[in-house]
Amino acid sequence: MKLIDGKALAAKMQAELKVRVEKLKTFGIVPGLIVILVGENPASQIYVRNKERQATAIGMKSSVLRLPEEIEEVELLNLIETLNNDDTWHGILVQLPLPAHISEEKVLLAITPEKDVDGFHPMNMGRLWSGNPLMIPSTPAGIMEMLREYHVELSGKRAVVVGRSNIVGKPMAQLLMMADATVTIAHSRTKNLSELTRQADILVVAIGQDRFIGRNDVKEGAVVIDVGMNRDENGKLHGDVDFEQVKDIASLITPVPGGVGPMTITMLMEQTLRAAERKLK
Numbered sequence: 001m002k003l004i005d006g007k008a009l010a011a012k013m014q015a016e017l018k019v020r021v022e023k024l025k026t027f028g029i030v031p032g033l034i035v036i037l038v039g040e041n042p043a044s045q046i047y048v049r050n051k052e053r054q055a056t057a058i059g060m061k062s063s064v065l066r067l068p069e070e071i072e073e074v075e076l077l078n079l080i081e082t083l084n085n086d087d088t089w090h091g092i093l094v095q096l097p098l099p100a101h102i103s104e105e106k107v108l109l110a111i112t113p114e115k116d117v118d119g120f121h122p123m124n125m126g127r128l129w130s131g132n133p134l135m136i137p138s139t140p141a142g143i144m145e146m147l148r149e150y151h152v153e154l155s156g157k158r159a160v161v162v163g164r165s166n167i168v169g170k171p172m173a174q175l176l177m178m179a180d181a182t183v184t185i186a187h188s189r190t191k192n193l194s195e196l197t198r199q200a201d202i203l204v205v206a207i208g209q210d211r212f213i214g215r216n217d218v219k220e221g222a223v224v225i226d227v228g229m230n231r232d233e234n235g236k237l238h239g240d241v242d243f244e245q246v247k248d249i250a251s252l253i254t255p256v257p258g259g260v261g262p263m264t265i266t267m268l269m270e271q272t273l274r275a276a277e278r279k280l281k
């Protein structure tokens, strides 16, 4: 077994992004990312702080708008509209999850697709599925970078994605398909799931269930990517894959923490930089 070190790859990419940011600044463009956080979800607060820190560390302009939990949906939509028209910001993102009284669908639709660095706007999702992406959701984009970095051959390989969310499962499947893998999407209602996962050369698990995939669900030599982040009663973080059971079966495996997570934020920086670089064209 070899570990896929997401933390190390993210650090390497950040150094490369910093160079690109400096270059863009010589053309008078300072890439800007604005993050909107509604409420006080403790995990979201950490992710948002990390996004701001990372953006600043690579030389980008960054700000976080912290809004009260009880903000009205219309107020949030108006704010997004103002940011859509503000040239300071090349990337706008709304941290998820949102409070229950706010429609996630309406909010994501309000962000102009050119600034939607999360790639969650239906137009960006559609463009990805049409094979002509503008913005790609950060988690699957980061996974593709990891597979590239570790020279994982995808063409003609059997990939199984467990999870069908708009944020990870669906875009992941499409990116793997664009790389000529033969892709199956499985989910919580899939019958005989293990039969499917055992056929996977590349297994991506994003089902949100603690250590859901074990020894008997993985083919010998498979590449296993774990998107899960589940905290146990002691606060210890576990993936959707039982790392201890699977580590000696897989040829490559991502740890949790230190695998997919760090790449998610770095790919967000990359998308923001790309959005700013488009201003040159």
Ligand SMILES: Nc1nc2c(c(=O)[nH]1)N[C@@H](CN(C=O)c1ccc(C(=O)N[C@@H](CCC(=O)O)C(=O)O)cc1)CN2
Pocket: 047, 093, 094, 095, 096, 097, 118, 138, 139, 229, 237, 256, 257, 258, 259, 260, 261, 262, 263, 264, 265
């Ligand atoms: N607007 C968005 N909201 C959310 C997204 C997203 O991509 N866009 N994804 C997640 C949260 N998320 C980024 O926002 C995120 C989650 C986790 C990590 C990470 O680095 N995890 C670490 C472990 C952290 C810990 O100890 O808790 C790791 O895996 O090593 C980065 C980003 C939902 N919301």
